Amino acid sequence: MEPVREATDLLALDRQVCFALSIASRSVIGLYRPLLQPMGLTHPQYLAMLALWQYEPLSVKELGELLRLDPGTLSPLLKRLQALGYIHRERNSKDERALAVTLTPAGRELRAQAEKxxxxxxxxxxxxxxxxxxxxxxxxxxxxxxxxxxxxxxxxD
Structure with missing residues (x-):
């Protein structure tokens, strides 16, 4: 494809940091898919598990801050991890408003597989x-x- 504008064009697609980051991100995440599939995990779920393996227990709020995910995205992700049997979500006994996320034994055991x-x-x-x-x-x-x-x-002021 022939470029329409000269290489110094500030709007040239191949000069955009956002374009390079977007393509690199999708490409690298694509490499993870076949490795995560036997574990039943998506890449966002894998990131949540990484956070829990490192920092467990975490409140949903803390996990969202670590992963930079909003509650609307994080909640269904955690529900799926719970359905897979990898995590528990329960109210914090010290603060009923906070939801604590902990690993199940199966979630802890999954770490050995993830180390590969x-x-x-x-x-x-x-x-x-x-x-x-x-x-x-x-x-x-x-x-x-x-x-x-x-x-x-x-x-x-």
């Missing part, structure tokens, strides 16, 4: 660890920058 996923992804990407760690650091800076940009700035 990161090396398999590295192998499928064919990139060396140093390059991937550098990419991770840059992406974490992008995430921090977008979070800072989203925070409302104090208004001058």
């Amino acid at each position: 996923i990161p090396p398999a992804i590295v192998a499928r990407l064919g990139m060396d660890i140093d390059e991937l760690q550098g990419l991770h650091q840059v992406l974490m800076r992008v995430i921090a920058a977008t979070r800072d940009a989203d925070d409302p700035q104090p208004q001058d």
Whole structure:
């Protein structure tokens, strides 16, 4: 396909960070699908399990903040994980308004199977660890920058 505008065009598709991030994200997540399928997990469910394996127990609010998911997205995801037998959701005895999320024995056991996923992804990407760690650091800076940009700035009176 022949470009219509010169390469310095600020609106050129191949110069857009959002385009590169979107394509890279979908492509990498696609690599996870066949690895997660035997576990019965989608990629968002896998992320929730990663958070729980690291920080359990978590309130639904804490889990949503970690994953940066709103309650409308997180609630059905947690219901499916509970139906799979990987988590329990119950009211916090100290605060009835808070819903606590904990792993079941099956959810804890799933971790051993999940430990095979990161090396398999590295192998499928064919990139060396140093390059991937550098990419991770840059992406974490992008995430921090977008979070800072989203925070409302104090208004001058």
